[in-house]
């Protein structure tokens with residue numbers, strides 16, 4: 001088991017970020033573009049499924065915290081599956097909207113390097129959006145209206161493969177518009193946009209998964225694992241750092257990079273400190289920006305749920321519970 005754990009610790013990030021990305025690149029470049037067959041893009045769906053399956057298997061073999069793997073105790077899987085479906089559907093819609101945006105803004109500023117190989121175009125798109133997403137993320141922690149939306153991403157008390165897609169759909173739309181509009185207006189072609197969407201999904205899985213990935217000297221350059229855990233702590237404003245999606249260089253430029261936490265992060269240190277009873281249902285999380293007012297403590301409606309849960313049972317209810325448990 002320990003040999004397998006070592007393989008997972010060292011092999012997880014390269015498999016996800018290099019091998020799966022290479023497979024996606026082959027699908028897009030060789031099957032979709034070279035053969036002019038847009039249906040080939042559908043093959044990215046099973047590849048994304050493989051990314052999730054790999055993350056969940058790796059979390060079992062080499063977790064940061066066993067507690068974060070306890071799906072039943074957290075009771076958030078159904079909601080998170082909905083988050084996954086809605087996030088990916090919105091991503092697909094975002095790519096499908098590109099021709100519409102090009103049609104609406106028909107001026108061609110002609111700066112996209114279409115003569116470059118596809119992989120080089122993809123790298124340009126990835127680095128630009130890594131920077132833009134980091135800035136949007138930074139602003140989402142600075143401005144209350146954005147934070148009310150982004151708090152949905154920070155609410156749950158653990159990190160695992162699904163956390164990356166746990167976003168308020170409106171915040172995702174804002175992210176996508178701000179992140180991709182400059183690229184689209186520069187003339188980013190559809191195959192590059194598809195690859196970019198896939199790469200961001202895989203990066204989000206790696207960034208949040210509960211895998212004790214060993215990155216060696218790359219750890220301080222990549223905003224994943226421990227570096228990203230610090231961003232999710234519920235220690236007041238101490239988590240207002242490490243905003244990067246993949247690269248830490250932007251945080252270094254902003255002065256918001258912290259390689260090591262000031263104290264050890266435990267399995268119970270994640271979440272939003274103002275909302276200890278973070279709602280678990282999708283509808284409640286969707287409505288959270290309406291009820292949550294930063295700086296004014298936990299909304300009453302969440303407290304009520306916890307108070308009801310903590311109310312002692314009457315003797316009759318207690319007797320019923322014992323009978324039910326015995327049956």
Ligand SMILES: [Zn+2]
Pocket residue numbers: 137141150154231
């Ligand atoms: Zn954040």
